[in-house]
Amino acid sequence: MSREPSKSATIREIARRAGVSIASVSRALNGKPGLSEALRDRILAISREIEYRPSAAARQLISGKAAVVGISLGRQEIELRPYYILLYQHLTLALHEQGMVPIFFAHDQTATLPEQAGAAILLGGFPDDTRAAWLIEQGVTAVRIGEAGEGFSVAPDDRHGLYLVTRHLIAQGRRHIAFLGGELAQPTPHPRLQGYRLALAEAGLTEQLMSLPHEAVAASLTSYRALRRRLAEAGGTTLPFDALVCATDELALGCLAALEDHGIAVPEEVAVTGFDDLPVLASGLTTVRQDIAAIAATSVTLLGEALAGKPPRHVSVPVELVVRQSG
The missing domain is CATH 3.40.50.2300 (Response regulator)
Structure with a gap:
């Protein structure tokens, strides 16, 4: 008597039994090149043995x-x-x-x-x-x-994420919060910029935008250079902002380096936040985590x-x- 196909039979299970990568199993199941005939036959035999059935989405x-x-x-x-x-x-x-x-x-x-x-x-x-x-x-x-x-x-949910982080800074007592991101002059604002603006509007605060050019270089280097110029223009006067809300973690890292080079304490003088929560890069950074x-x-x-x-x-x-x- 035949048994019911195992609901847990997956490509990952086939790969484990065959001792190959998931990519190799995918090639075998789809008849793609890059495998020896012996290995292909072995993978297909295992898929039949465990009665592998792709999901409805996979069948499409x-x-x-x-x-x-x-x-x-x-x-x-x-x-x-x-x-x-x-x-x-x-x-x-x-x-x-x-x-x-x-x-x-x-x-x-x-x-x-x-x-x-x-x-x-x-x-x-x-x-x-x-x-x-x-x-x-x-x-x-x-x-x-x-x-x-x-x-x-x-x-x-970019808009809500930037709203959350901006509200967090406002709750800390920050009142001069600048948003730093790429090409902010677009006719339709990015949802992250919209979230920042919503939080400021609710608190009755004025926005400050630092728009970065679109450059084929590392984002952190671009933000570092832009903030260094902004700080140099301010000279020894009072800082124009007490918090920087950055559109990404990478931009935030560049800002942290620029502030450190100018001897500005973070977060005592200026708070810095990012978005993404990238592994390693976001260590120590207040940010918005996306899945x-x-x-x-x-x-x-x-x-x-x-x-x-x-x-x-x-x-x-x-x-x-x-x-x-x-x-």
Whole structure:
């Protein structure tokens, strides 16, 4: 008598039994090159033995060319950002666990994506980003990791996160709170800037914006240079701010270095906060933690829904304030 398929049978279990990586199992299940025939047969035999059954989302995804998912960056330079490296790692794992084969595409390679992939996850959205619409025209289903808009998308609750951290500073008695982020003059403010403004408006405080240029260099170096210039302009006068709310952890690290070089005590004279709670980088930094693994997993779930023809939706992933020494 045949037994019921094990609900716990997953690609991870196949990989463990075969002594190979999840990526190798994915290649074997999808008939992709890169494995010896002996190893492929062994992996397939194990999958039959444990009666592996992909999830509903995976069954949609592993149909034809859609088994290959292109992970597309918005701009080439964000490859330098630790946040996107971490997100890419989680996306790779989430896709492999569904039997998918991820392929990386830099922004200037977007035109080649439809030739190699049947679906895409888009990172690093920016104003006038037309990738999603263009890919759909080419028959490639796309999910964005970014702000709500047309189609399927997922993002951390940026607005609420910056609201929380700004309210935290106000509760400490900070009254001259500056926001530091990239290209703040955009017609539609980023949700993180919106959260900062909401908290200030409720407290009756005046905003201070420090807009950074879009540069193909490390974010920390950009913020360090900008704040050094601002402090030099202030000279020996009273500091124009008693707190810096930074759009990312990396920007906050640059500000911490600039303040230290000027002999300004943190948090006694100026509090500094970030956003992301990146491992190692955010040590000692008051910041907003986002669940990067959950964002990656949700994007893969949405991809399955999109391929199944379900109505588009946006998912906002909750965030959390983490208070440490810097503010």
